[in-house]
Amino acid sequence: MACEARAARGSLLRIEPRNFEIYLYITISYILNYYIVTCNVYFSYICKYYFLKEIFMNIKELFTYHPKQYYNFELKSTGNSLQNYEPAPKQNVSSNIELNLKYIQSKYQTNINSDIMIRTFNLIAQNKTYKAFLVYIDGMVDSKLINDFVLEPLMLRSYSNTYTENINQLISENNNNISVKKITKFNLEDYIYDSLIPQNNLTKKTELNKLIENVNSGNCALFIDTLEIAFDIDIKGFKQRSVDTPQNENIINGPQEAFVENIRVNTSLLRRILNNENLIIESIQVGEISKTQVAVCYMHNIINPELVKEIKYRINNLKLDSLISSGQLAQLIEENEKIDIPTLLETERPDKCSKFLMQGRAVILVNGNPYAIIAPAVLIDFLASPEDTNLKTLFANFLKILRILAYFITLLAPGMFIAITGFHHELLPTELLFSILASREHVPFPIIFELILMEISFELIRESGIRVPAPIGATLGIVGALILGDAAVSAHIVSPILIIIVAITGLSSFAIPDFAFSFHLRIYRFLFTLLGFCAGFIGIGAGLLVYINMLCSMSSFGVSFVSPLTSSLSTHLNSFFVKPAWKYEKRPGFIQPKKKYAQPKISKKWRY
Amino acid sequence: MERKLGNFEVINSLIMMSIADIVLTSAGILIKEVNSASLLTSCLISILGIIITFIMCKLSKNFIGKDILNISEYLGGKFLKTIVGFGFVIYFILILALFLRQTSDAMQLIYYPLTHIIFIIALLSIATGIIASFGNNSIFKATSLIVPFLYTAIFLIFIGNTKNFNINNMFPIFGNGFNHSFIKGLTNIFTFSGLSYLFFFPSKLKKPEEITKIGLIFSILNGVYLIFCVADILFLFSDAMNHSQLPPLYISVRYIEFGTFFQRMDAAFIFLCVLGLISALNINLYFILEILKNITNLSDSKPLIFPCLLTSFGIALGLKQDSTLDFLENSLSKILFIVFTFVVPLIIFIGAIIKKKFKYTQ
Amino acid sequence: MKSVLKWFIIIMTIIIFLYAFSSSYYSQNIDHLDYVIALGIDKLPNSDNLSVTFEFANLGSFSENSSSEQTEPIINTIIAPTIPNALTIMNAYIGKQLNLSHCKVIAFSEDFAKTGILDEVSFLTHNIQIRPTTNVVVTDCNAVDYLKHSTSSLEQVLTKYYDIFPTSSEYTGYTSNIPLGRFYENLLDINSGAVTILGSLVENADSKNENPSSSNSQNSDVSVPSKSNNTSKSSDTNNNSNKENESTKMDNKNTITKTIQNNKQDYQSFDPKSAISEGDRGAENMGLAVFKDDKYVGSLSTIETLCYSLLKDEVDNFVLTITSPFDEAEKVDIKVGDLSQLKTDIDISKDTPVINIKFNLTAEVINVLDNQNTPYDKTLEKLNFALKEYLTEEFKSYLYKTSREYNSDINEFYKIAKRKFITNSDFSNYDWANKYETAEFNIEFNEDIISTLIIRHEGDRV
Known part of the structure; x- marks a missing residue:
């Protein structure tokens, strides 16, 4: 191509070496091919042995030109986008069963969709036979329930379904006495609903869209000829994870249950802890295609109604195709877009959710995801552990202070180290300074390079530790420790003091209870390292002030993110330090709950 | 609608402005001028400050919820409001530039000998600009987090230096004479620099009727801080540090020693001070933007951040010579403080009250 | 495009600042x-x-x-x-x-x-x-x-x-x-x-x-130091010559x-x-x-x-050895501590300043005394007197040395003298620098030897 361009411009023709080699190869191969073919023709007459012919054929193939073998596929646009957020037109159930069947078959594309089951059968009611069919998704339903409690009562002739409409008196069989009772006119729909299907969750539906939605979530739909309704039967029986211990929020003293993927199980976990009719669980659907079930849970008599309205408003006004996880939902309903600090708490513990529900906050559950979202959330919530209220006040506050210290260490330790060694070394005791200098005598790299190298290595080990298969997990730990620790120091790549700094920073990041929150600290500490390298304590101070202002400017559903910390002295600072269990009189004021007091001044009535 | 401020936040912001000024310059200027009488002078200045604050707040109580621009508009219409507003804007920009320059000078001397001052000023300006862009009155919340630490630091410095104190440094009690120490020394009321900003808060308060309480608490805290700061420097040094280029409080921190581990804590002090100084810069910038927004009826003051910062950046760069800086610190800022904190507000308040009473009688 | 430009400006600013501050970093890096x-x-x-x-x-x-x-x-x-x-x-x-x-x-x-x-x-x-x-x-x-x-x-x-x-x-x-x-x-x-x-x-x-x-x-020239002219360090303890x-x-x-x-x-x-x-x-x-x-x-x-x-007031406790008041051949070791507030007063009414210093000390004798002749309370009284005499003498000698010989107010009495003046000019007019040379000193010690290790004999009154 390059040669052709130059020739077109009239300049001297220069052939690129690459092209020249290719042309040479092609030429040689053609020449050889010609001779080989010619020879082969002659030899084929001479040589009758098949294997020689094969060999020559193979040699010929080796030197002949082969067309390019790459797979040429390019994804092209389909033209007009099918982004249509208009609600689908309502389609009602027809009394003609054939029409319903055809609709279902076309909707589900049953000719290609392998797990959509349609079971046609004859339903017997009042000695009459009606055509009917069941539609369900194989794997989502409990087959035994369908067989025993749907098909059997409907298909089998039994005493219960032998009444005909012509009977207008009933002869008691017991004593052969004749007694006349007036029989009301037979209604097949009511008859099936009231008498035939012994199922607890049975509803009548007229809209086909709703039926299809429910079938998609694991129900089965029963269509009957001549009826303009269909029955929506809840016989979900899909396999799911059982309630297990929390994977990522371990505590020592407290409940060991965690949410699972099924939203109904999760709501039941909440209900078991808060046995109160005021616990409202509102269901909202999100996602045009996925139609993911989202539950907004709150205590009706405690929560600020404006908060509930705002949460529901935000969730209801999401236009998207699918909602897969609670993390995605949290990003969609958060106020802060530019700042990557989380303002909604995510937890897998029902006890933590219950505690926040009782404070007057809302919990949002997403079907298919074991993490619940708690709204609103403030800074101190991310540093609180579910265990705090289970321990004695002194221990809980000690741990809280430790976590706050860990917060600052994770954010500032590497930056401070760089700043002190770069600008403020008079802060170090003389002996420590000299021992640092002695240990760095043979290290060829500047401190900033060492630090970034170690930090990135640590992050790599952390990230690979998540995905490492269990059998080699221990090995990786040893390798990581060896690489980062002993070998690096012995090889004078890094100094020992830096290993300590990085290790302490890493440990402190693990001490932060919330994963997303600690993640942002891990990112921001690189910025502080850069600022410390640039300008020492002044750079870190400027950066810290920007960070503090950033936190102060954030809000979570109208509640300032630094709420209890910046309250005026007159308000009750009741969320910062852990109090004894008998002192939780007031609920957190920044949430503005309906019920401000959680317990009276004297809650220990046995004592006072 | 902007969030209203609580009393705690307002008091902290006012204290922050005063602390920044006291730490950087005014304590040193006071001691240089008045020598051994500085402790007594600072007590008198504190009392005078409290009285003046009380009087001003009582006058402003006639217009609850209105700041000085609104009152000047009531008095003289938009014309007076514009003039007063621009006057304050120029004053605040000068203060901003002075703070920038003084901070950057000190930093360059201590930590950045090979870095041109333009970059140090730029670093502080950029940090100020970024914080100002967050909006939502976040600076007041952040200040209320930082001020308690800064305020406690002066007591820790005082306690840490106790073993080096010589109480006799405060004698002779009248210093260089009664007139020089007290009459002339009272011009050092500019240590109450937070007072200039008090008159812009009423329209932003949750409870504007508590302005007197806010003013009194601020002036008492300011007075206590000033006394401790002056006492620390006076008892530690007799005269030697008066010709140092660095703030005397910083030099006093270098004397603190607890064994061989806690030595040379001045870097930690600088860290705290930087937090405070940048906050002070931001509060200053906030009021500049608010005044301009008020005068020009803008809906959002964010576009004005860059021009205001650029102006003060330019002025700060221009203050190269020591003599200019000295004149600004010692003379001009004192005069401007008295004019914009006492004279102008007093005239406006009294004029507005007279106008109001005249209207009622009519 | 706008966001690209914004990121470009941010990155350029960071690079410029890194470069600008790097010189100070490298010059001060450990x-x-x-x-x-x-x-x-x-x-x-x-x-x-x-x-x-x-x-x-x-x-x-x-x-x-x-x-x-x-x-x-x-x-x-x-x-x-x-x-x-x-x-x-x-x-x-x-x-x-x-x-x-x-x-x-x-x-x-x-x-x-x-x-x-x-x-x-x-x-x-x-x-x-x-x-x-x-x-x-x-x-x-x-x-x-x-x-x-x-x-x-x-x-x-x-x-x-x-x-x-x-x-x-x-x-x-x-x-x-x-x-x-x-x-x-x-x-x-x-x-x-x-x-x-x-x-x-x-x-x-x-x-x-x-x-x-x-x-x-x-x-x-690196020579072994010779004794200076100021022979303020007197003879060693091995020499027991009488003075x-x-x-x-x-x-x-x-x-x-x-x-x-x-x-x-x-x-x-x-x-x-x-x-x-x-x-x-x-x-x-x-x-x-x-x-x-x-x-x-x-x-x-x-x-x-x-x-x-x-x-x-820099010393918390110290040990003194004085001649025993009971036997000139013996020594008494006294540990002086618990120094309560020193009071210094200066009288400037006369031509030369008169400096009055009062000490309150508490001491204890730390070596064993064996005296058969003196009752216990009298022992303490004598020891007190001996210590007081010794300290007063030493102090006077020291103060007069700083005043007469060196004319150097190293004890900063001038700061105490300043209390007597109203203004700095009054103090300057007093000319303390020259007047100190002729200053007079009055020292008063109030010691209290609280204990001593004495071997008691039979019949000793307590």
Whole structure:
């Protein structure tokens, strides 16, 4: 191509070496091919042995030109986008069963969709036979329930379904006495609903869209000829994870249950802890295609109604195709877009959710995801552990202070180290300074390079530790420790003091209870390292002030993110330090709950 | 609608402005001028400050919820409001530039000998600009987090230096004479620099009727801080540090020693001070933007951040010579403080009250 | 496009700032600095140049496998007209940049101190790196020898010794903690006198004293220090000669012959150099050097240093040995502590200031006394009287020395005198600087010896 361009411009023709080699190869191969073919023709007459012919054929193939073998596929646009957020037109159930069947078959594309089951059968009611069919998704339903409690009562002739409409008196069989009772006119729909299907969750539906939605979530739909309704039967029986211990929020003293993927199980976990009719669980659907079930849970008599309205408003006004996880939902309903600090708490513990529900906050559950979202959330919530209220006040506050210290260490330790060694070394005791200098005598790299190298290595080990298969997990730990620790120091790549700094920073990041929150600290500490390298304590101070202002400017559903910390002295600072269990009189004021007091001044009535 | 401020936040912001000024310059200027009488002078200045604050707040109580621009508009219409507003804007920009320059000078001397001052000023300006862009009155919340630490630091410095104190440094009690120490020394009321900003808060308060309480608490805290700061420097040094280029409080921190581990804590002090100084810069910038927004009826003051910062950046760069800086610190800022904190507000308040009473009688 | 431009500006700003601040970072990064732990300044004889000695810690002593040779500090000496010049030459010589932020001791030689050191001290005080809490020492030998002989095998790291040695003033009183900042202030003030720690070489120490010169030094003359003209350090304790019963008098301007009343020994007036008969460390720091204006005028002995420390309230407890009031051949060791507030009052009504000082002390006798003749309460009374007499005598001797001989208000009585004046001009008119030379002192001790270890015999009244 390059040669052709130059020739077109009239300049001297220069052939690129690459092209020249290719042309040479092609030429040689053609020449050889010609001779080989010619020879082969002659030899084929001479040589009758098949294997020689094969060999020559193979040699010929080796030197002949082969067309390019790459797979040429390019994804092209389909033209007009099918982004249509208009609600689908309502389609009602027809009394003609054939029409319903055809609709279902076309909707589900049953000719290609392998797990959509349609079971046609004859339903017997009042000695009459009606055509009917069941539609369900194989794997989502409990087959035994369908067989025993749907098909059997409907298909089998039994005493219960032998009444005909012509009977207008009933002869008691017991004593052969004749007694006349007036029989009301037979209604097949009511008859099936009231008498035939012994199922607890049975509803009548007229809209086909709703039926299809429910079938998609694991129900089965029963269509009957001549009826303009269909029955929506809840016989979900899909396999799911059982309630297990929390994977990522371990505590020592407290409940060991965690949410699972099924939203109904999760709501039941909440209900078991808060046995109160005021616990409202509102269901909202999100996602045009996925139609993911989202539950907004709150205590009706405690929560600020404006908060509930705002949460529901935000969730209801999401236009998207699918909602897969609670993390995605949290990003969609958060106020802060530019700042990557989380303002909604995510937890897998029902006890933590219950505690926040009782404070007057809302919990949002997403079907298919074991993490619940708690709204609103403030800074101190991310540093609180579910265990705090289970321990004695002194221990809980000690741990809280430790976590706050860990917060600052994770954010500032590497930056401070760089700043002190770069600008403020008079802060170090003389002996420590000299021992640092002695240990760095043979290290060829500047401190900033060492630090970034170690930090990135640590992050790599952390990230690979998540995905490492269990059998080699221990090995990786040893390798990581060896690489980062002993070998690096012995090889004078890094100094020992830096290993300590990085290790302490890493440990402190693990001490932060919330994963997303600690993640942002891990990112921001690189910025502080850069600022410390640039300008020492002044750079870190400027950066810290920007960070503090950033936190102060954030809000979570109208509640300032630094709420209890910046309250005026007159308000009750009741969320910062852990109090004894008998002192939780007031609920957190920044949430503005309906019920401000959680317990009276004297809650220990046995004592006072 | 902007969030209203609580009393705690307002008091902290006012204290922050005063602390920044006291730490950087005014304590040193006071001691240089008045020598051994500085402790007594600072007590008198504190009392005078409290009285003046009380009087001003009582006058402003006639217009609850209105700041000085609104009152000047009531008095003289938009014309007076514009003039007063621009006057304050120029004053605040000068203060901003002075703070920038003084901070950057000190930093360059201590930590950045090979870095041109333009970059140090730029670093502080950029940090100020970024914080100002967050909006939502976040600076007041952040200040209320930082001020308690800064305020406690002066007591820790005082306690840490106790073993080096010589109480006799405060004698002779009248210093260089009664007139020089007290009459002339009272011009050092500019240590109450937070007072200039008090008159812009009423329209932003949750409870504007508590302005007197806010003013009194601020002036008492300011007075206590000033006394401790002056006492620390006076008892530690007799005269030697008066010709140092660095703030005397910083030099006093270098004397603190607890064994061989806690030595040379001045870097930690600088860290705290930087937090405070940048906050002070931001509060200053906030009021500049608010005044301009008020005068020009803008809906959002964010576009004005860059021009205001650029102006003060330019002025700060221009203050190269020591003599200019000295004149600004010692003379001009004192005069401007008295004019914009006492004279102008007093005239406006009294004029507005007279106008109001005249209207009622009519 | 807008976001691309915005990110481009942000990244360019970061790069510019990184570049702009990097010069300060690299100039102050610990990898590019050499830390001076002590400075020594001598004046070359017959020359205007200074000999500035820089002592560096040997980093080998801080590593894991350090040997004994590696604990020796590194000493380099530069000859230059001023200290800033010496710093510049040293920076060029050693390659890395010098940093004085961990300089613990600044030593001036006595000869240099006599010529006036205000310029040098001013430079050092205003240097942003040097700590104002750095100790200042005036040595009666060359500063370089003092620094060389300060090492000891008692500690592997010399900086610890430099940090800690002034704290011995709290329990001995034989030295004092004189930070550079305070010294500089006192030098500037015309009414005040200044003191520094007095350092010297020990005569009978180990072989370190044998070869005081080293190959690193560029000084041509390194001699064993000789006794100065101010023989304020009197004879050693081995000599039990009787002293005459005379009051304190001045022989000439430079000498005071100290005698004690009633043939009693002054056990605190010893020469530290000879008192340390065998020592690992070649230098000692007992005593103080006195300055008037900015010149060295004389020194204080150990007991005088103790008096200074008592007046400054720097000593918490100390041990004194006095002649026993019961038997002149015996000694009594008294531990003095629990020093309650010192009261000083100055009367300026007369022509010369009269300075009244009152001490309240509590003491206990720490050696065993065996007296059969005196009752217990009388014993304590006698001991009290003996101690009071001794201390009063020593104090008066010390105060009159600072006043008459040195005319240097090192105890900062002028600050107390200032209380009597209303304004600075009134005080200036009083001319304290000259009046101090003729000041009168009244000392009052209220001791309370609270206990003593006495062997009681049968029949003794309690």
